[in-house]
Amino acid sequence: MRQRDFENRYRDSWAQLETWLKGGGKNADPATLDLPAAYRNLCQQLAVAKERQYTSRLIDHLNQLVMAAHHRVYRQQTLRRRGWLHYLLAGFPQAVRANGRAVALASALFLLPALVMGIGTYNNDALIYAVMSPADVLSLESMYDPGNRVLGRERGSDTDLAMFGFYIKNNIGIAFRTFAGGILFGLGSIFFLVFNGVYLGAVFGHITRVGFVSTFYPFVIGHGAFELTAIVLAGAAGLLLGRSLVDPGQHRRSIALRLASVEAMKIMYGTFLMLVIAAFLEAFWSSSAATPISIKLGVGGLLWLVVFAYFALAGRREATGAH
């Protein structure tokens, strides 16, 4: 068949498909066009056009049409409402348990330096200056000085909101970087975990040493349950990426990385949510001086229990029931 006859025969169906695609497929009645069938016919026509070596302009045009239809046919539906609920109730803790080794390694990379620095700064009053400048140490001390009530509720709710913004930007940024660094063969995640461990350990040790315990611990215990866990989990997700490159197993490195990133994202969605919760708590609950210390410690302890119980227990029944 000559090209002109070929074009004449199919021109209408191409035009119809094109207008349907341009209209976003919304205003068009779905009955007017059977997309999969139209797409299959189009593919066949493109193959015929190529086989008969019709002109490149026609082939390019058909190729574009195929691409546009291909996009529509294979659009992936990822945001399902049930999916989110299921993820929160079971998927997230299941993903964390399934990658227990990475989580354990990330915890160790965070906690061991923290412990060493904590004990170190508690016993040696100069060690804090190894990680912080004297000015930073002073502002840290004044922040938690019980005689200095800057943490109080009297700082006003607009300050709470400002601090919320700061925690969101700063803390979630740290967690995202801890994750992203994992693609550098895990080195970035390791660096951020150890760095944060050293830094926070030093702060804990030093504050305990100077005796501002009554303001510091009630402040950090509540949101710490979410924030510290989330940073460790982000690090674990980063380590998954790193491991896929260092030890890709039976896959090619590129494939192993892709599989690992899918697994890592199962952890990262939840981590993001935990950090938002942490920022809320840190800005609106941890800072309140009106709440008695005992209640804050109690609630904080309870939150730690809830977080651990969630990761240990949630979604377990479903996992066993599936077998």
Place this chain on the structure above:
Amino acid sequence: MLDTTYHVETPEGIDLHARAAGPVPRILAYAVDVLYRTLVLIALGIGLAVADTAGIGIWLVCSFLLEWFYPVFFEVLRGGQTPGKKAFGLMVVNDNLTPISWGASLVRNLLRFADFLPFAYATGVIAMTLGRHFQRLGDLAAGTLVVYREADKAPVALPDSTPLPPPRNLKRQDQQALVSLFERHDDLSEARQQELANLLEPITQKRDSAALGYLRSVASWLLGGRE
């Protein structure tokens, strides 16, 4: 080696192709996005100045969202194109040339930080230059790539001319070359077309507009025109 065409075979057995975009247009597109984001942040800053301390909080949250989720939003909901990419005719797709999904877009944009290291996206540019399809680390992990969005080229109407049968022994390639020339008749000046037609003088025994007219008639015949 210099071929940037990316091929994918669909389940229907069709070979789709797209052209992968190199570092330079991507850097320019990124610069445009940075500009837009900065403008939005400045506008927000002015707008929120009335809200004082609370405004700082809202501004910080907005700047966090813009920093990490601005590309995700546009890539997933606006057909793979941030405003910057749109300006340079680029789009992000999954490497099977399907529209990018939420998960893939989040991965490639979270990993932006690693690509940025140690400064100014050095790692990302090096990864792009070494890789076959200009993928930065985020693209490799997410399984995405940035391609040119082809401008729509509708088939053009050829200039009217009475179809004439071609000379004998016109090979298939010659036929295609001839037809392609007339598909481009809008882009080439008349003089240039005549010049090209004159190259075929040994076959056509004609020059200038006569040669061009004759070749047009032949092309029209080849495409199936009949008197």
